[in-house]
Amino acid sequence: MVIDMKLSKYFIPTLKEVTAEVQMPSHKLMVRSGMVRQLAAGVFSWLPVGHIVLKKVMNILREEIDKIGGQEFLLPALNPIDIWEETNRVEAMGDVMFHIKNRDGLILAPTHEEVITYHARQHVKSYRDMPMVWYQIQTKFRNEPRPKSGVLRGRQFIMKDAYSLDSTWEGLDISYQNHYEAYSNIFNRCGIKFFVVGASSGAMGGKQSQEFMVESEAGEDLCVISDSGYAANIEVATSNIAPVGRIDNNPEIEIFATPNAKSIDDLVEQFAIPEERCAKSVVYMVEDKPVIILMRGNDELNENKLESVLGTNVFRAATSDELIRFTGADGGSIGPVNLKTKVRVIADNLLKDANGMVSGANQDGFHYKNIDLARDTQISEFYDLRTVKEGEPNPIDGTPVRIVKAIELGHIFKLGTRYSDAMGATFLDADGKENPIIMGSYGIGVERVIACFIEQNYDDYGIKWNKELTPFHAHIVGLNTKKAEDVREVCDKFYSDLKAAGLDALYDDRDDSVGVKFNDADLLGVPVQIVVGSKNLANGQVELKYRLSGEKQLVKIKDVITIVKDYYTTI
RNA sequence: CGGGGCGUGGCGCAGUCCGGUUAGCGCGUCUGGUUUGGGACCAGAAGGCCGGAGGUUCGAAUCCUCUCGCCCCGACCA
Numbered sequence: 001m002v003i004d005m006k007l008s009k010y011f012i013p014t015l016k017e018v019t020a021e022v023q024m025p026s027h028k029l030m031v032r033s034g035m036v037r038q039l040a041a042g043v044f045s046w047l048p049v050g051h052i053v054l055k056k057v058m059n060i061l062r063e064e065i066d067k068i069g070g071q072e073f074l075l076p077a078l079n080p081i082d083i084w085e086e087t088n089r090v091e092a093m094g095d096v097m098f099h100i101k102n103r104d105g106l107i108l109a110p111t112h113e114e115v116i117t118y119h120a121r122q123h124v125k126s127y128r129d130m131p132m133v134w135y136q137i138q139t140k141f142r143n144e145p146r147p148k149s150g151v152l153r154g155r156q157f158i159m160k161d162a163y164s165l166d167s168t169w170e171g172l173d174i175s176y177q178n179h180y181e182a183y184s185n186i187f188n189r190c191g192i193k194f195f196v197v198g199a200s201s202g203a204m205g206g207k208q209s210q211e212f213m214v215e216s217e218a219g220e221d222l223c224v225i226s227d228s229g230y231a232a233n234i235e236v237a238t239s240n241i242a243p244v245g246r247i248d249n250n251p252e253i254e255i256f257a258t259p260n261a262k263s264i265d266d267l268v269e270q271f272a273i274p275e276e277r278c279a280k281s282v283v284y285m286v287e288d289k290p291v292i293i294l295m296r297g298n299d300e301l302n303e304n305k306l307e308s309v310l311g312t313n314v315f316r317a318a319t320s321d322e323l324i325r326f327t328g329a330d331g332g333s334i335g336p337v338n339l340k341t342k343v344r345v346i347a348d349n350l351l352k353d354a355n356g357m358v359s360g361a362n363q364d365g366f367h368y369k370n371i372d373l374a375r376d377t378q379i380s381e382f383y384d385l386r387t388v389k390e391g392e393p394n395p396i397d398g399t400p401v402r403i404v405k406a407i408e409l410g411h412i413f414k415l416g417t418r419y420s421d422a423m424g425a426t427f428l429d430a431d432g433k434e435n436p437i438i439m440g441s442y443g444i445g446v447e448r449v450i451a452c453f454i455e456q457n458y459d460d461y462g463i464k465w466n467k468e469l470t471p472f473h474a475h476i477v478g479l480n481t482k483k484a485e486d487v488r489e490v491c492d493k494f495y496s497d498l499k500a501a502g503l504d505a506l507y508d509d510r511d512d513s514v515g516v517k518f519n520d521a522d523l524l525g526v527p528v529q530i531v532v533g534s535k536n537l538a539n540g541q542v543e544l545k546y547r548l549s550g551e552k553q554l555v556k557i558k559d560v561i562t563i564v565k566d567y568y569t570t571i
Numbered sequence: 572c573g574g575g576g577c578g579u580g581g582c583g584c585a586g587u588c589c590g591g592u593u594a595g596c597g598c599g600u601c602u603g604g605u606u607u608g609g610g611a612c613c614a615g616a617a618g619g620c621c622g623g624a625g626g627u628u629c630g631a632a633u634c635c636u637c638u639c640g641c642c643c644c645g646a647c648c649a
Contacts, residue, residue, distance in 0.1 A: 013582095015582070015583090015598095016582090016583085016598070016599095016610070017582075017583050017584095017598080018582085018583080019577095019582085019583070019584095019641095019642090020577095020583090020584095020642090021577080021641070021642045021643080022642090023642085023643080038641090040640085040641090041640080041641065041642085089649090092649085093649080095647090096647090096648075096649080110649075111649065113649095142648085142649085144647090144648075145572080145646085145647055145648080146643095146645095146646090146647080146648095148642085148643085153648090220648080411649080413649090441649095443649090477608095479607065479608060480606095480607045480608090482607085483607080484607090511607095512607090512610090513606080513607060513609085513610070513611055514607060514608050514609060514610090514611095515607095515608090515609040515610040515611075516609090516610050516611095517608095517609085517610090518608080518609045518610085519609070519610050520610090522609095531608075533607090533608055534607095534608095535608070536608090543608085
């Protein structure tokens with residue numbers, strides 16, 4: 001049965017107002033236009049119009065991933081926990097993973113590397129079987145501590161997740177590059193303004209990763225970007241700010257009393273020490289062992305960078321007790337010289353070879369000055385550990401960086417052999433040698449695509465769909481359909497002619513006042529509205545209203561279908 | 572998990588501080604009529620264990636305790 005897209009019957013529950021709790025414009029519009037309804041925190045139902053848009057996005061995803069050789073799967077959300085134990089990710093995922101209570105050994109999958117690797121291990125046994133791109137569009141479950149911003153962060157969401165299997169690292173580079181291009185095509189087709197940043201691989205593991213981002217105040221990531229094209233997630237971003245360096249005639253190290261100086265700002269203020277000549281000590285407990293991290297002045301330690309330096313995410317800031325026990329002083333007076341116990345000290349790159357530094361003396365209320373890190377300490381580990389700040393010179397050409405909030409739409413990873421090693425997914429190469437499969441993983445949040453599009457395409461009246469995502473090509477607005485038989489006749493004709501022309505039409509045949517109909521049409525945001533009223537009909541005309549430009553145009557009845565059809569070839 | 576806020580007909584809200592007729596208002600819904608180029612109008616009607624449990628009281632939407640749910644900020648985030 002063909003569904004009748006007549007508003008008198010079709011379920012599009014539009015709303016004039018939504019609860020004040022809904023804050024993001026896209027969220028508000030998705031609810032008002034009858035696309036979605038919330039069922040629980042972070043759980044949404046997709047209503048018919050929303051579902052149409054969802055399917056449009058999924059079709060674009062399919063087309064573009066198919067183009068790079070993707071083969072579509074449908075993997076189960078219910079997973080045996082065993083395969084997750086194999087990769088150690090039950091622990092890594094922690095609370096984020098949903099566990100089934102009344103059936104031991106089952107979990108709800110938050111992603112599908114394990115299942116893919118499981119099947120690859122079963123059947124991909126020869127270098128001849130690769131490369132391979134396996135993907136699916138499927139529901140993920142993640143027990144987010146705090147769902148927010150409508151469909152942007154849910155506990156259940158749809159993801160297009162793809163996985164590449166390669167026999168060589170060069171092959172992985174190609175698979176990765178293919179996905180990079182496919183992703184760019186996808187977001188361009190969707191009409192979303194995005195940018196790509198270098199990103200941290202986090203608990204996914206792997207060599208390289210990039211994120212496809214949309215700039216937005218609602219974003220949860222910070223990105224460092226410059227006009228010259230530098231773009232990185234702040235988790236991994238660097239700048240080419242000059243190192244502290246050395247001063248001439250640096251005298252001997254000397255202790256001095258700083259009874260009221262607890263912070264770098266205090267030192268700067270009370271003793272007129274330049275901020276960059278201060279070395280701040282941050283103490284972390286890393287798997288129960290203390291590590292002192294020396295940072296320049298007020299530079300902020302970047303925990304993502306720290307994680308990759310340490311090779312573990314099991315660390316936390318030390319408590320006051322621990323500080324005193326290991327260093328001899330409480331916070332505010334800790335430094336690399338004269339430590340009470342032997343503690344591993346690592347330092348930010350900016351401090352390499354620096355002298356003339358001021359730092360805590362590991363004695364409450366005292367600091368050292370004239371510290372020469374090379375002369376007075378044994379620090380041998382220097383890493384990039386700092387968080388980039390707004391305005392610092394970018395690494396490409398030194399122009400200042402901006403820091404923007406962004407929503408992560410997609411993420412591409414070179415996984416390498418993290419999963420194939422853990423799960424024993426191996427193949428025989430041309431020499432008959434056994435090797436782990438080289439993998440990549442690539443994800444797009446489907447709901448986020450829609451929310452981000454709306455976030456970039458709306459006005460005071462509603463959504464402004466584009467050609468690719470619009471749920472309908474034409475919205476027929478029949479005025480006074482109850483009484484005006486001529487209007488009804490013309491609308492019916494348009495409705496069937498549009499269908500015959502391969503265009504999807506929505507027909508507002510409700511017995512409502514014109515204001516209601518116009519407002520709903522603008523809210524729904526179909527690019528072309530065909531307004532049919534007795535007045536214009538008397539001259540053999542109807543009005544076309546273009547939602548994107550706001551233009552209105554009187555046209556002859558017989559030209560309507562052609563004009564609408566042509567319109568979609570021009571936008 | 573820490574901080575803040577909210578929960579009252581289908582939807583959006585008031586009432587809660589300071590307990591006291593029959594719990595209001597707007598929208599929507601139903602019936603009848605008028606109206607039809609920008610959220611119409613008239614008349615009538617239906618629809619509420621005031622999130623839940625316990626307590627205080629002669630009496631609780633209102634006060635107390637517990638609990639569940641939802642939103643926001645923070646923490647976290649593959």
